[in-house]
Amino acid sequence: MGSGAGIALACLLATRFAPALPAAAAEQAAVCDIRCDAQDPATATSDRTPVTTTLYGRTVSLHLSDNDVMGWASIDGGQAGDEVWLDRSFDGGKSWSSGSRLGATKIPSGSTAWRSQMYNVDDWNNAGVGALRACARAGDRAEIACTGWARNNRNAGTRSTAAATALMMLYDRDTGLFESNGWWTSANALTAVIDNSRISGLGSYKYAIARTYDKNIDAQGGDFTNEYLDDTGWWGLAWIAAYDATGDSRYLNTARADADHMHDYWTTGQCGGGVLWNQNKTYKNAITNELYLQLTAALHNRVKGDTTYLQRAEDEWAWFQKSGMINSSHLINDGLDDNCANNGQQTWTYNQGVILGGLAELHRATGDNALLTTARQLADASTGAQALNPDGILREPGESDACGGDGPSFKGAYVRGLGKLDVALAGHPYSAYLDRQAAAAGSKDVDPLGMYGPHWNGPRTTVASGHGCQHSALDLLNAAQAD
Missing domain, CATH: 1.50.10.20 (Glycosyltransferase)
Known part of the structure; x- marks a missing residue:
C-alpha cells in the first residue's frame, strides 16, 4: 500500500489528504493486453473521464480508453514540479502495492498541465481484473490526492x-x-x-x-x-x-x-x-x-x-x-x-x-x-x-x-x-x-x-x-x- 494508514484512507476516499508521499515503487513488470503498458495517451482510441478530484486548485483526472482497455492520469491548473501518476489494484482497490506510482511524472517548466503514460487496467493472464485511479502531489506540498477507483467497460455492458x-x-x-x-x-x-x-x-x-x-x-x-x-x-x-x-x-x-x-x-x-x-x-x-x-x-x-x-x-x-x-x-x-x-x-x-x-x-x-x-x-x-x-x-x-x-x-x-x-x-x-x-x-x-x-x-x-x-x-x- 502507501506509506501509512492515513495515506491509504485518504486515497480511498478520494477527497482527503495525507501527510506524506509514498516511496517510489520498484520497477513493475509490464502488463500486456491488447497493448502493453507505458503507451503514449496520444495514441488512445477513446477518452472517458469517470472520476476526478481536486488538489489545491488543481484538477486530477483518471482517463480511460475503453477500446484499448487502458488508462492514464492527468493534472490541470498546476505548476512546474507537480507530480501525477496511476495506481493499479487487482483487488477492487483494497491494495495496490504491486501496482503503485505507475508512470510517475512531473509537470515540466513552462507548463500548467501534464499526464502520465497509459497503462493496462487488467492483467488477464496473471493477477486478474483490475482498476485504476489517478493520484497527484503539488510540487510545493507533501499531501497527496487520489481519485476514486474506476475501470474500463470491458465485461460491463449491463x-x-x-x-x-x-x-x-x-x-x-x-x-x-x-x-x-x-x-x-x-x-x-x-x-x-x-x-x-x-x-x-x-x-x-x-x-x-x-x-x-x-x-x-x-x-x-x-x-x-x-x-x-x-x-x-x-x-x-x-x-x-x-x-x-x-x-x-x-x-x-x-x-x-x-x-x-x-x-x-x-x-x-x-x-x-x-x-x-x-x-x-x-x-x-x-x-x-x-x-x-x-x-x-x-x-x-x-x-x-x-x-x-x-x-x-x-x-x-x-x-x-x-x-x-x-x-x-x-x-x-x-x-x-x-x-x-x-x-x-x-x-x-x-x-x-x-x-x-x-x-x-x-x-x-x-x-x-x-x-x-x-x-x-x-x-x-x-x-x-x-x-x-x-x-x-x-x-x-x-x-x-x-x-x-x-x-x-x-x-x-x-x-x-x-x-x-x-x-x-x-x-x-x-x-x-x-x-x-x-x-x-x-x-x-x-x-x-x-x-x-x-x-x-x-x-x-x-x-x-x-x-x-x-x-x-x-x-x-x-x-x-x-x-
Whole structure:
C-alpha cells in the first residue's frame, strides 16, 4: 500500500489528504493486453473521464480508453514540479502495492498541465481484473490526492455484468475463494458469478469454476463438506450451478456427495426428523433444512432415473412444513428450541428465500401445484413484510455498514430464491418487486467501480473488506434480469 494508514484512507476516499508521499515503487513488470503498458495517451482510441478530484486548485483526472482497455492520469491548473501518476489494484482497490506510482511524472517548466503514460487496467493472464485511479502531489506540498477507483467497460455492458466484473476483482486466484477467503460465502459468490454467465451470456469468468474446485476439493472435510451442514448445502448448490453451466459430471458427483453427507445427519431422535445444523450439535435450524430440500430436489431433476433424492426431498418438505419453523405470519424463524418448538429467533432474509428455490425445484420434480401455492404464500409474506422492506426496499434485520462476515450474504440468497420462484410462475408476479430493488441499488448503493455496499436503499457506505455485499447485489441483478 502507501506509506501509512492515513495515506491509504485518504486515497480511498478520494477527497482527503495525507501527510506524506509514498516511496517510489520498484520497477513493475509490464502488463500486456491488447497493448502493453507505458503507451503514449496520444495514441488512445477513446477518452472517458469517470472520476476526478481536486488538489489545491488543481484538477486530477483518471482517463480511460475503453477500446484499448487502458488508462492514464492527468493534472490541470498546476505548476512546474507537480507530480501525477496511476495506481493499479487487482483487488477492487483494497491494495495496490504491486501496482503503485505507475508512470510517475512531473509537470515540466513552462507548463500548467501534464499526464502520465497509459497503462493496462487488467492483467488477464496473471493477477486478474483490475482498476485504476489517478493520484497527484503539488510540487510545493507533501499531501497527496487520489481519485476514486474506476475501470474500463470491458465485461460491463449491463449492470449485472458490471457487478460480476467487480465481484471478480475480489476473487483470489491463489486460494480459489473470494476476498477474506470466506468459506460458505465464497460458495454463494461463485454461484452468483455462474448464474450471471447463464443469464447474461458473459462467459469470461467461468474459469473460476474449475479453479475453485481444483484448489478446494480436498479442503476441510473433502468434497466441500465440513462439520457445518449448511456450509455443505451452499457448496452443493454451487456445484449444481457449475454442472448446469458446464455439463461436467464431476460437479454433479460432488453435489451428490454433499447431499449424502447432509443426509448422514438427518436424525429422527431429535424433533422427529430434519438435518442437524452442526454434526456435533443437536440444533435443527431452518437454513440447513431448506438447503437440503433444494439440493436433493435439484439432484433428482438432474440424475437420470433417480428415486432416492426425490424421496429425501419429499421427506424433508413433509417434516419442514410441520416443524413449526413457519410462524403465523408465514415467515420463517431461525430454528427449533430444545422442546422442538419455534424458537422465535430472527426471521433472517435468507430463511425466507432459500425455501422458495427449494419448492420451485420440488415442483419441477413432482408437478405438484400445491407446492407453488405454498411458495407464493411465503413469498407474499416476505415481500410484503414492513420489517423486512422499510420503504419497499429489502433490508436485513440489524443490517450493519459492513460487508464481511455472514450477514451481508443473506439478502443475496433471498433474492436468488425469490427469482427462481418468479421464473417458475406464470406472469412472473415478483418481477416488479425485484426490479424495484435493483433500481434502488443501482441508483443509491454503487460506486464508479461497480462495487455495491450493504444498503440497497442507501446511504452508500465505503466498504473496507468482504464480498458479501457484492455477491448479494449480483444475485439481485441476476434475479431482476432473469424474469
